[in-house]
Amino acid sequence: MNRYPLWKYLLIAFALALGLLYTLPNFFGEAPAVQVSSVKATVKVDARLLARVEEILKAESIVHQGLFADQNSVRARFGDTETQIKAKDAVERALNADPDNAAYVVALNLISRSPAWLTSLHALPMYLGLDLRGGVHFLLQVDMKGALTKRLDATAADLRSLMRDKGVRHGGIARERDQLAIRFRDAEMRNKARAAIESAQPDLLLTELQDGADLKLAATLKPEAQKRIQEFALKQNITTLHNRINELGVAEPVIQQQGADRIVVQLPGVQDTAKAKDILGRTATLEVRLVDDENSQNPTVMEEAAKGSPPAGTEYYVERSGGPLLVKKQVVLTGDRLTDAQPGFDNQTHEPAVHLTLDSAGARIFKDVTRENVGKRMAILLIEKGKGEVVTAPVIRTEIGGGRVQISGRMSTVEANDVALLLRAGSLAAPMEIVEERTIGPSLGAENIERGFNSTLYGFLAIAVFMAIYYLIFGLISVVALSTNLLLLIALLSMLQATLTLPGIAAIALTLGMAIDANVLINERIREELRNGVTPQAAIAAGYERAFGTILDSNVTSLIAGLALLVFGSGPVRGFAVVHCLGILTSMFSSVVVSRGIVNLVYGSRRKLAKLSIGNVAWK
Amino acid sequence: MEFFKIRKDIPFMRHALVFNVISLITFIAAVFFLATRGLHFSVEFTGGTLIEVSYAQAADTQKIRDALARAGYTDTQVANFGSSRDVLIRMPLKPGQDSAALGAAVMDALDRDAPGAQLKRVEFVGPQVGKELAENGAIALLLVVFGIIVYLALRFEWRFAVSAIIANLHDVVIILGFFAFFQWEFSLPVLAAVLAVLGYSVNESVVVFDRVRENFRKMRKATVPQVIDNAITSTISRTIITHGSTQLAVLSMLVFGGEVLHYFAMALTIGILFGIYSSVLVASPLVMWLGVSREQFVKPQKPKEEAVV
Secondary structure (H helix, E strand, O other): OOOOOHHHHHHHHHHHHHHHHHHHHHHOOEEEEEEEEEOOOOOOOOHHHHHHHHHHHHHOOOOOOOEEEOOOEEEEEOOOHHHHHHHHHHHHHHHOOOHHHOOEEEEEEEEEOOOHHHHHOOOOOOEEOHHHHOEEEEEEEEOHHHHHHHHHHHHHHHHHHHHHHHOOOOOOEEEEOOEEEEEEOOHHHHHHHHHHHHHHOOOEEEEEEEEOOEEEEEEEEOHHHHHHHHHHHHHHHHHHHHHHHHHHOOOOOEEEEEOOOEEEEEEEOOOOHHHHHHHHOOOEEEEEEEEOHHHHOOHHHHHHHHOOOOOOOEEEEEEOOOOEEEEEEEEEEEHHHEEEEEEEEOOOOOOEEEEEEEOHHHHHHHHHHHHHOOOOEEEEEEEEOOEEEEEEOOEOOOOOOOOEEEEEOOOOHHHHHHHHHHHHHOOOOOOEEEEEEEEEOHHHHHHHHHHHHHHHHHHHHHHHHHHHHHHHHHHHHHHHHHHHHHHHHHHHHHHHOOEEOHHHHHHHHHHHHHHHHHHHHHHHHHHHHHHOOOOHHHHHHHHHHHHHHHHHHHHHHHHHHHHHHHHHOOOHHHHHHHHHHHHHHHHHHHHHHHHHHHHHHHHOOOOOOOOOOOOOOOOO | OOOOOOOOOOOHHHHHHHHHHHHHHHHHHHHHHHHHOOOEEOHHHHOEEEEEEEOOOOOOHHHHHHHHHHOOOOOOEEEEEOEEEEEEEEEOOOOOOOHHHHHHHHHHHHHHHOOOOEEEEEEEEOHHHHHHHHHHHHHHHHHHHHHHHHHHHHHOOHHHHHHHHHHHHHHHHHHHHHHHHHOOEEOHHHHHHHHHHHHHHHHHHHHHHHHHHHHHHHOOOOOHHHHHHHHHHHHHHHHHHHHHHHHHHHHHHHHHOHHHHHHHHHHHHHHHHHHHHHHHHHHHHHHHHOOOOHHHOOOOOOOOOOOOO
């Protein structure tokens, strides 16, 4: 009666093998490494980069322990941190000859020492949270109302030019909190306006109002349009953050959406919060200005300008492609007027191009300026922290109306992509604010790992010793089952790459303490059956069977609490809940299926079993 | 080895009233301290800034306080954290204050007047986040209570569900009472511990109830108190050993877990100790008083339908 069918043993063996395989990477530890990734869309990470890094290291005679390449980065592993830092400096110097215009991020990182065949099976060590590895954590709140207001203001400008184009007389357009109010003298004009707006601005919801003698038309953004704008704002902010964080040279930054209007940024290993915040909070703006062509072609003026004294009313810039030029100080257009920038191709020449879309006010200005300046050059600048950069300076060929602008000429497809991305992501779509911040020093991280590890280890040992003394062989079997639980839990955490935090380690320790409950229940039940005079084999069977209902009930109630924590918890609570829930599941398997398997192996085949080694039961 | 050699059922139910009165008094005391002293919420809930620094030698907290006061930070709390070398500085939330500059500014102030500090951790929580955390915590608690009631009502009977939840919620209040009385810091990990305790000590009630149900079927002649006494007596060994094992793990956390896990482990310890008591000795009498009976579990034999003349 106490025999398992073969498939059950195979199942246990399979689970154990899988558990061992995925737990294995955690034992190899981590080695210092240098990670090289690309900042620009134009610069690809490929085998050539790998070869180049190898060359650089060879030239400096720095010994590495392996070079790896994946889709986004090239990594080199080193024996100690000293070599790592030396290598970082060497690679940085060689790859980024011009520090102001770096093409690569060269960052310090840690990579697992586990052999390549394990990594290729996606068997990775557990992913440690910031409280264990040190670093900075930010929670940013995106001002969604700000995004909507920004949009409404732009729409107001659009409506004004629409009214003028359609010849509708109105008494003013103004934004009143979250709606636009347009005043009219008579109903006829209002109806005409209404028809025009409905066809031109499908995102607006119009309601007619009467305000004293005035007729009013109130326009609000439709809920679905609001949602779209907000989603777009969030996505764009995340893209912008990505670009900015690249500058910091962080090996594995985490930038994720949290909830509807928040963004989490985690920068492992970064200690300088001031610099990190500075970069996160930076606002970039786009400006369109005219180029002073006359002076730009005059070598003597340019020489003077390069030394820092450009002619009055102009500024000296170097274009991305390298050519110096003088740009007038007067701003034609700002990035607020830009609604979109997409890479594409010129319709006639099939050259790569960037298509810009301007709002209607911007389109009008652009039309006027281009009409008056055909044949001259126009500069598009990205201004960050008061420092400008000329992204491109194309020649104006004809008057451009309609708000659709195309920048083309001397551009490759990748460059077009890059420019479009820069123009789009250069500025934040909505303002953001830091609502939560955490910095954990590296020494505290190491301390936390040690504390968590010791808590688990000594808790486990204490339970193991007690069980072995109290329940003898059955106690030892329970301990083996408990070890299986630990093995499976760590394997599961490694496999899922769930973030392990200090509360998570606490949950491992607690899970072990609670998981033993199932084995205590079973062992007590077997003792009780023996006391009632049942034969040992029957006692084992009855013990496991009767205890199972209780084990199930108690684990379900624990799981309910765990799931509630998982759904409603955040930060440290979630870290605890993930491990707690997984631990309950693995403990069900190990304490019931695995321990029964061992008991069956030990006792199941003995016909004449007179006594079980489960402690004293003879007192009744 | 055997700790419990109990030959006769212990008449727990005869003293049911006493247990419940003890419970009630502890409960009222806990509520009293919660009301008068309140919980000492951590920065996560209240919002504010927390800065942990460490020195090579024992830190002079008074010197640090003076340094901060000179730099214009008057409303701060400075206390040792874990060891005499580690110091925790708490600063309340001030409108218009730039969180970005605060950490650096404090370190500058310390460098000037109490040099040698090494920054270990900075935590800043805005007011809105704190409020949300408190709300989410409350929702999680309600959800756990509701989930457990529904599950127990389905698996057993509503009387069991109600008694289990009353007994265990009173554990939660008592844990909170301890935190209010000693003014221990109530942080997010402590909240997690409280909810875990709720799930865990319901287990105890479940184990006893399971036995009660089984006994109703087996002990046909016994009265309700006898059935419950037998159920508690035959599971008491398991109850204490299980709790002992869990407490071993928690004790290990209390000793080796450091400052961060200290109150987490503390909440669990109180929860486990009171859990044994309440889930067994409070929940069972409640079930009895709510009027549990054999008929709710054992289906009465249907009288044969006989032909009537």
